[in-house]
Amino acid sequence: ADTVRLLSSSQVVTSVVSVVKELMENSLDAGASSVDVKLENFGLDRTEVRDNGCGIKAADAPVMAVRHFTSKISSHEDLERLETYGFRGEALGSICAVAEVTVTTKTEEEDVSTQYTLDSSGGIVSQRPSHLGGGTSVSVAKLFGKLPVRRQFFSSVRKRKEEVRKVQDLLMAFAIIKPELRLTLAHNKVVVWQKARAADHRSALVATLGASTVANLLPVHQEQPEMVLDGFLPKPGADLSLTSSSTSDKTFIFINKRPVQQKDILKLLRQHHSAQYPDDAARHRFPVLLLNITVCPSSLDVNVTPDKTQVLLHNKEAVLAAVEALLVSLYGFHPE
């Protein structure tokens, strides 16, 4: 049974980034306005996410990391109007299976926080009072300690550095879509990236991408019967060096504020963007942009991959058509 748990957990928790993503989502679901992420040895020795959210009630603690426990939905109908990032109760339990987890938490009602040490099946091994203020801090140590092959994957310095960069890209995505959020990322006790609270998406973009890039982006907002598209796209004919990148890391696509990887939407954005430029200048580049597509929660299925980065849109054709129409109205022509 232990082996089965280890294997299924390693599909939710595939990397340091996926740990950070799950913990970040929990912090945001808890209403946090401030989150600090700390990595030690690229996150392999320790990854810690601390928030100022609502905390975990003492009564929920024994089950918080039990598989399929979630405080977020209570019926199938809730799934149809999902407004939280989490809903399956799988993350915390999965992380426990592949690392050593402690959770320190305090709700408003409690005077002192409690630190829980969890075992590999998510049960509480011990608990003690702690000095942490309100909110929750989850510490994940010795990631993949029991999965030498997975650990081996991160043995090259290049892979490990790439992992920290991916964590930063992920945090940037959350920073942009949640402007009011204060965020820091520290690696080996050095703050490598931070973002203060911002008033709106534009200021959040400036804080993450820089003012000169944002000066070359155009706010877009389009309401349709079934969806709303909004964001910031490169101005027609904008300076390529400021508004494109050789990787897709700065092409921030969200569906209902969830950072997603949607190949077909990305392809469409690239085609229309690069078609404006003569020659091959933009052929192999990705536009720097923010696009958030808001659809009715019931037309979105987040359960496609264990890590929730791929989603299934029931009205995908309509969404693609709307994105295409937006791009045509902005850039003025159909690429071949």
Ligand code: ADP
């Ligand atoms: P899910 O997010 O799908 O509910 P998780 O395994 O990620 O499942 O978390 C299990 C439960 O633990 C959540 O439903 C929530 O009640 C609690 N929890 C986890 N992290 C936090 C946090 N940072 N703040 C408050 N509650 C949390």
Ligand code: MG
């Ligand atoms: Mg969760």
